[in-house]
Amino acid sequence: NTKTFKQGLKTLLKLISEKRVCLLxxxxxxxxxxxxxxxxxxxxxxxxxxxxxx
Structure with a gap:
C-alpha cells in the first residue's frame, strides 16, 4: 500500500459515504x-x- 493509494482510498471512502459510486x-x-x-x-x-x- 503506497501513500498515494491510501489517500485515494480515503477519498473514495468519503465519496461512498455520501453517494453511490461506480468505477469503470x-x-x-x-x-x-x-x-x-x-x-x-x-x-x-x-x-x-x-x-x-x-
Missing amino acids: CLEVSPRGCHRRFISRALQREGVKVSHILR
Whole structure:
C-alpha cells in the first residue's frame, strides 16, 4: 500500500459515504485489472462491492 493509494482510498471512502459510486474500466475481468486492488481494499473496509460482468 503506497501513500498515494491510501489517500485515494480515503477519498473514495468519503465519496461512498455520501453517494453511490461506480468505477469503470475497459478490462473485462476484475482479476486482470487495477480494480482488484481497489475492490479488495474497499471490502476490507466493509464496503459491498459488485462487479458488473458481461
